[in-house]
Amino acid sequence: MLKRHGIFAIIGLIALFAVLHLGFAPEDHSSRTTGTTLLGGIAFLLMTCSIVLSTRAPMFEDWFGGLDRMYQVHRIVGVLAALFALVHFFGVPKALPDGADPAVNVLVPSAPLGMLSLIFLVIGLFIALNRKIRYSFWRPTHKIMGLVYILVFGHFFTAPPVFVAQFSPSGLMLLAAGIVGILSMLYSVFGMNRRTAVPFNIEAVNPLERATEVVLKPAGQSLDFKPGQFAFVEIDAKGWSEPHPFTISSAPGEDRLRFTMKVLGDWTRKVREELQPGVDVKVRGPYGRFDASNAGDKQIWLAGGIGLTPFLSKIRAMEPDDKRQIHLVYAAREAQEAIFLDELKVHAGRLSNVTLVPLFSDEGNFARVDMMKQKLPDPLDSYEYFMCGPKPMVDGIMKDLKAEGVPRHKIHTEAFEFR
Template structure:
């Protein structure tokens, strides 16, 4: 099914027409390379075996420290990585890589004269970091499992024993609490390196290692001890909780004091009190920026969100932190496509609710896909009718083929390099479309997505 507005008028688009160059990932690669070059140039004379192993361990500490910087919640980190959601993705990547390198270091490097405490600290550090790594990637086991093994692994995951373990360790609150120990485990490994390294006859190597690990630990202490004192929060209360469908809810929050200001398309960390206590989750904002109340849409995916209709009711308090994210259509070109999957339509709802007449780019093709009736499809269609620049395409994958980049580009009818794409929805769908669009000629910098699964 497709719903289209047929009249197009060429109106000036007042967007920024800028594309932020994301320098964060390149900086990570540059720092890792520069650190290795520094160590090679300052390499002490002697057996190369211990040196290589200790360089690998030091690189692991450097990557883990970068990971702690990325989740420090500092505003400049968000700007540097084009959004806190992308910083969180890179935090996960460098933490996994750092843990692997530290594990390789422990497995391949020995010290003939270790200190009494050093090896114990190193063991505690790597066990803790490895546990966190496995715990963080466990929810993504389907995407990590080879296709040939997926069916037997799925049968294993459905066994009562695995289901029981999953219910116990799968809670977001438990994982988040344990995740806060990352800096402690890094500190154990860092102190082990200071105590047992055999290459620190070189002051340059010693100080480079102390800086690499010390910066990460300092950022960790800032986040755990000081960040809450600088956070700008707003007091709200729940005004309504309404089901959207069998697996989604809509929550409206009314301000109790200063109104929460945000840009359309952003998300915020919401501390929400429920019958079983307080819960802290990132939620994309679906309301317009000019509306007094804040509206969030919730998909029943986790332990808390799956029971939100039973746990949350009007009158319960909520605290909203400063808005995050750079998912903003005004950063795109005059020709755009928006793609939403299921409840991933939330930021587009905020865009449409906030945009003034004639405020969208020259033409937008909005693809809204879901299996079965799309959540809030009637409201999306109603809002789309107010913008002559926009064509809405509703796609029911239960009756039609899944959306592809080829279909998107054919419908848009423009050169790929002139197009900007904004994608939000299930991770597998968004990642697939992102790859397909880039392969088809859309500039990588013009493909924008929101990573709303921060874990």
């Protein structure tokens, strides 16, 4: 669930800038100049926030409710920054005010830098929002936004004084934001991967029904994680350049790290068909706050298809003395597609607090709130819900739960989309 601490921090940052910008606006600036530079400054601050979020700092995971939510905000903030930048570009005065020396102001590169940044911003935004572009092409080209940020930084700090007061309180705030943003960008591009990478070696590649389990042996120290978290997996071999995020399906404390990947596209199909034991792997993480350990005593875990993986890690880690009462609802099209179903039955047998409810659509059994209402022993609003699966299924159930009076803070989901 998205937490509001980070949203409030961004809003507070924008509000502080607006107060400083409007409260200390130069007297010789027109209201149009003050207003449009305000919009440009807000665009720059939003771009800075987007870049800072890309560092994947654990502190911000706590503020926003997990890396998946951070990326949602990263995307929305980026779009808002582009909109503010466009309004700024078309609204800012193009002619010099009376009394300004054209010979002095024509020497500064602010205008061409602003034009270039706008062009690259539109191109980068198109690439970032186009779902039809393959991830292997999208990921490196998305880095064009770093160039846009540097151009915008240069555009602001080379602007003529008749338009911008760089060393006013709001200008100094933008300068500080720019320094933080550039350092964050350099860390994301050059430093983060080296600092966070944990080396593993592929021990086994196990084909399952419409999925593949990859078993990793640590090359040194293993990964410390909580059940339900995910990590980025990068194959250290030719043709496997980009990392991909997957939920960890093993339990903490196991001597092997396991990922279970649904065969959805070229990369996961290549994993199933071509990946061999012995290949080196880099794992970066863990990330995510899909944690049921501190929730209420009565919980519903609802898994759709490959959405089982975070619950698989949770149930593998669960001890027999766990006091929570858990209903694990596992929805799949048919029994043959229900991976790890036999293992789940074994865990449900050893754990007196877990009730396993398999639902197969080919038998006419669907994960529906009206069925839960009939079969659960307690009212719907007495449970906390953890859901992971296809977005239409999760969205539909969430809507129905809200209609039945279940508070939003009792419904936990993952937003497993990173573009």
